[in-house]
Amino acid sequence: MYRYDEFDHGFVTARVAEFRDQVERRLAGEITEDQFKPLRLMNGVYLQLHAYMLRIAVPYGTLNSRQMRMLAHIARTYDKGYGHFTTRQNIQFNWPALADIPAILNDLASVEMHAIQTSGNCIRNVTADHFAGAAADEVADPRPYAEILRQWSSVHPEFSYLPRKFKIAVTGAERDRAAIQVHDIGLHLKRNEAGELGFAVWVGGGQGRTPMIAKKIRDFLPERDLLSYVTAIMRVYNLHGRRDNKYKARIKILVHETGAEEFARQVEAEWEALRDSELKLPDADIRAIETYFAPPPLTARPEGDETVKLARLDSRSFGAWLERNVVSHRHPDYAAVTISLKGIGEAPGDATDVQMDAVADLAERYGFDEIRVSHEQNLILPHVARADLKIVHERLVEIGLATANAGLVTDIIACPGLDYCALANARSIPVAQDISRRFASAERQREVGELKLKISGCINACGHHHVGHIGILGVEKKGAELYQITLGGSADENTSIGEIVGRGFGPDEITDAIETLIDTYLGLRASREENFLQAYRRVGAQPFKDALYGQEAKAA
Amino acid sequence: MKVLTANRLIDGEAVWLAADHSWSETIAAAEVARDDASREKLERAGKAALLKNEVVDVNLIDVAMEDGEIVPLRLRERIRAAGPTTHPQFGKQARPRIAQAA
Ligand code: SF4
Numbered sequence: 001m002y003r004y005d006e007f008d009h010g011f012v013t014a015r016v017a018e019f020r021d022q023v024e025r026r027l028a029g030e031i032t033e034d035q036f037k038p039l040r041l042m043n044g045v046y047l048q049l050h051a052y053m054l055r056i057a058v059p060y061g062t063l064n065s066r067q068m069r070m071l072a073h074i075a076r077t078y079d080k081g082y083g084h085f086t087t088r089q090n091i092q093f094n095w096p097a098l099a100d101i102p103a104i105l106n107d108l109a110s111v112e113m114h115a116i117q118t119s120g121n122c123i124r125n126v127t128a129d130h131f132a133g134a135a136a137d138e139v140a141d142p143r144p145y146a147e148i149l150r151q152w153s154s155v156h157p158e159f160s161y162l163p164r165k166f167k168i169a170v171t172g173a174e175r176d177r178a179a180i181q182v183h184d185i186g187l188h189l190k191r192n193e194a195g196e197l198g199f200a201v202w203v204g205g206g207q208g209r210t211p212m213i214a215k216k217i218r219d220f221l222p223e224r225d226l227l228s229y230v231t232a233i234m235r236v237y238n239l240h241g242r243r244d245n246k247y248k249a250r251i252k253i254l255v256h257e258t259g260a261e262e263f264a265r266q267v268e269a270e271w272e273a274l275r276d277s278e279l280k281l282p283d284a285d286i287r288a289i290e291t292y293f294a295p296p297p298l299t300a301r302p303e304g305d306e307t308v309k310l311a312r313l314d315s316r317s318f319g320a321w322l323e324r325n326v327v328s329h330r331h332p333d334y335a336a337v338t339i340s341l342k343g344i345g346e347a348p349g350d351a352t353d354v355q356m357d358a359v360a361d362l363a364e365r366y367g368f369d370e371i372r373v374s375h376e377q378n379l380i381l382p383h384v385a386r387a388d389l390k391i392v393h394e395r396l397v398e399i400g401l402a403t404a405n406a407g408l409v410t411d412i413i414a415c416p417g418l419d420y421c422a423l424a425n426a427r428s429i430p431v432a433q434d435i436s437r438r439f440a441s442a443e444r445q446r447e448v449g450e451l452k453l454k455i456s457g458c459i460n461a462c463g464h465h466h467v468g469h470i471g472i473l474g475v476e477k478k479g480a481e482l483y484q485i486t487l488g489g490s491a492d493e494n495t496s497i498g499e500i501v502g503r504g505f506g507p508d509e510i511t512d513a514i515e516t517l518i519d520t521y522l523g524l525r526a527s528r529e530e531n532f533l534q535a536y537r538r539v540g541a542q543p544f545k546d547a548l549y550g551q552e553a554k555a556a
Numbered sequence: 557m558k559v560l561t562a563n564r565l566i567d568g569e570a571v572w573l574a575a576d577h578s579w580s581e582t583i584a585a586a587e588v589a590r591d592d593a594s595r596e597k598l599e600r601a602g603k604a605a606l607l608k609n610e611v612v613d614v615n616l617i618d619v620a621m622e623d624g625e626i627v628p629l630r631l632r633e634r635i636r637a638a639g640p641t642t643h644p645q646f647g648k649q650a651r652p653r654i655a656q657a658a
Pocket residue numbers: 415416417418421422423424425456457458459460461462463
């Protein structure tokens with residue numbers, strides 16, 4: 001993975017010292033909250049309901065074991081023993097004292113981490129496919145480009161005060177696991193007919209109040225032009241994006257109002273002036289960054305097939321886990337493992353310090369020291385020899401992280417919601433926990449099959465509800481929580497935005513409603529192979545509406 | 557009925573203004589304003605505390621008395637007063653009741 005050079009070290013250390021000074025001056029009363037708030041936000045410090053919250057960047061979701069151990073240390077020393085992995089592949093701590101945050105940042109800097117640009121109207125953490133570098137289906141690892149974008153965008157003076165926050169995602173495979181079509185910029189790394197690397201460029205996707213699917217404005221951008229082209233997009237946005245209305249300030253509104261074709265024309269015009277500038281990436285520079293992401297030395301471990309076969313015969317739970325949480329690797333002797341942070345009845349994305357330490361140990365011992373955070377709020381060991389899967393599974397059982405539910409109904413994405421978040425209208429986590437308990441039976445989950453259920457506690461949509469096969473949005477109505485259901489959303493290469501199915505449900509009704517929807521699906525699917533989304537796309541919303549509101553609909 | 561709430565500057569802890577103008581970590585000790593005059597008094601105290609950099613995010617919130625206890629009307633404020641509903645082991649709800657009454 002990427003290692004800080006002297007410049008990076010100097011930059012992050014200086015930033016910690018600067019923030020330490022700002023915190024000291026704030027605590028001494030030398031600066032007001034109005035002066036301090038933008039400064040703390042630039043360093044990832046929010047104020048929530050019970051305490052401050054620190055959001056730490058995990059660039060493109062990649063961590064090594066040292067870094068994971070440091071996160072465990074922070075959870076233990078400065079927090080309440082747990083952290084929350086987010087849909088931006090980051091981690092949040094819910095209870096740090098402001099006075100401790102400079103020390104936390106100092107600890108983070110010692111393992112090449114920081115919290116810069118995890119808030120504010122700047123370019124946020126660049127996300128990537130969590131199987132990058134391991135996936136059998138990718139043309140190349142997208143992370144070197146994510147790293148190039150990270151370096152270019154870090155405290156970029158021109159793009160530190162954008163009309164609104166800005167999110168970029170990169171994928172290197174046709175099968176989109178990075179949700180690029182619901183990002184401000186989505187980059188799909190591919191090869192052209194001549195075999196050269198470049199990107200399909202998508203712009204103007206996003207969720208929140210006005211969900212929109214990105215438009216492809218360029219089918220192939222040579223890799224050397226990455227920064228000049230993205231700069232051109234940012235310039236058009238920075239110039240024309242709306243600053244008068246927060247709700248219309250994202251690039252998706254600009255692209256929508258300008259029209260994708262005209263927007264693309266403006267970007268191309270801007271790019272003409274930039275493409276041969278110093279932003280053109282020298283091949284040597286790209287290859288130099290690439291070497292940081294060189295695949296680990298995956299030696300042949302052909303004994304894996306036999307070990308896996310025996311282990312399956314030996315243990316049903318291993319077999320179930322293998323089926324759900326282990327995916328093939330580009331090296332036949334290896335696999336990528338999803339460590340589910342969605343234990344039955346647990347808060348999605350939460351991990352304790354003990355679990356973080358244990359995952360770090362596993363990565364070090366069996367995973368070439370690599371860990372990923374997925375935007376689905378799970379952890380990934382991207383390179384595990386099939387011969388070691390059994391022992392990895394045993395260790396995961398010991399620490400309560402062996403739930404075999406990746407991609408199933410209990411693998412729920414949920415934002416922190418009203419239990420923590422100051423912007424929330426309703427709780428998310430208890431809804432996720434209740435649904436998880438209702439569908440606890442492994443057999444039942446298997447019967448239901450692949451299903452993406454996503455929950456947000458307000459329209460900001462951090463829980464990605466718009467792109468859930470089933471989405472749940474918490475709203476506040478007459479002082480009480482109410483949950484709206486959307487159906488048919490998806491965040492892959494065939495992205496769609498879910499449609500609101502009808503009136504909302506109270507906290508005591510929502511789990512029953514979800515069960516009704518799932519039973520309806522089971523009753524109408526064409527075969528076991530037709531998953532919820534496919535069935536919904538085939539039959540439309542009506543059968544689901546009838547099932548949810550049948551009596552009312554007739555009465556009306 | 558209203559009480560004045562805020563988050564303590566140094567650690568973000570949710571606090572409520574008590575009758576002696578200290579900031580209490582539990583809502584039980586909050587001073588309840590039942591008329592305009594006492595509401596204004598709370599607001600003035602809040603502004604002063606902001607200026608002294610003791611607290612941030614100062615708000616007057618609606619409460620009711622239930623069985624002799626102060627209960628905020630909004631769920632958001634009830635969660636602030638107790639702690640995350642998903643983690644009963646954390647937040648004020650985890651403290652011994654005796655400490656709250658004190
Ligand atoms: S979706 Fe809303 S409630 Fe959930 S974390 Fe984001 S801002 Fe908070």
